Amino acid sequence: xxxxxxxxxxxxxxxxxxxxxxxxxxxxxxxxxxxxxxxxxxxxxxxxxxxxxxxxxxxxxxxxxxxxxxxxxxxxxxxxxxxxxxxxxxxxxxxxxxxxxxxxxxxxxxxxxxxxxxxxxxxxxxxxxxxxxxxxxxxxxxxxxxxxxxxxxxxx
Numbered sequence: 001x002x003x004x005x006x007x008x009x010x011x012x013x014x015x016x017x018x019x020x021x022x023x024x025x026x027x028x029x030x031x032x033x034x035x036x037x038x039x040x041x042x043x044x045x046x047x048x049x050x051x052x053x054x055x056x057x058x059x060x061x062x063x064x065x066x067x068x069x070x071x072x073x074x075x076x077x078x079x080x081x082x083x084x085x086x087x088x089x090x091x092x093x094x095x096x097x098x099x100x101x102x103x104x105x106x107x108x109x110x111x112x113x114x115x116x117x118x119x120x121x122x123x124x125x126x127x128x129x130x131x132x133x134x135x136x137x138x139x140x141x142x143x144x145x146x147x148x149x150x151x152x153x154x155x156x
Contacts, residue, residue, distance in 0.1 A: 025056070029148035035065050037134050037144040045149045047128040049082060054154060055119040060132065061148035062112045064095050068143025071096045074135035077116055082126025089116050090135070109145075119154050 026047045049056075062073055072092040079087045093114040094102060101110050122128065130149060134141055 024150045024152045025051075026149065026151035029061065029063075029146045031146050032144055035067065035143060035145045037141045037147070039134050039136065039139050039141070041134065043132040043147050045130045045132075047130060047149070047151050049122050049125055049128055051153070052121075052123060052125060055121045057118050057152045057154050058116040058120060058130070059150045059152070060091070060093065060114045060116055061146070061150060062093055062095065062114070062144065063146040063148070064101070064110055064112065065143045065145050066101075068095055068101075068141075070136065070141075071099075073112075073141070073144070076133040076135050078131045078133075079117070079120075080129045081122050082124040082128065083122075085123075087117070087120075091116065113150070 026045075028045055030043045058079070060075065060077070064073070071094065073095050074090070074092045077089045077091065079089075081087075091114055093112055095112055096102060102112065103110070132147060132149075
């Protein structure tokens, strides 16, 4: 009877651990004073990569305020991997549609998540350097409280 109970406990533990969702391997945010992102204020994230098996998803987080005046937030992203490989991505993150914020629930702050790379393989361990540049052709972009980066391990 003890062997059956031990076996059931072992199987249950394995099943539960395989179904659990793994959190991000990196998550960091940059707050802006006065909810304004200056055009030439490049945001830098240093992402530690400890596992080269599988792939990663890199997602940009934008937290706009009600003062954000545009439909999209264009950004230019440069990723430099530990091996020296460089990848670039120009992204227009949709913030509004028809003048209304996308997905905003009344009384809750708005958080927009945009995928930069969905299944990026990184060959060497070390630090990835990711820079995000504001591409709005004005000196200041009002209505941005934070920019963030989330890096998650892609399950195979």
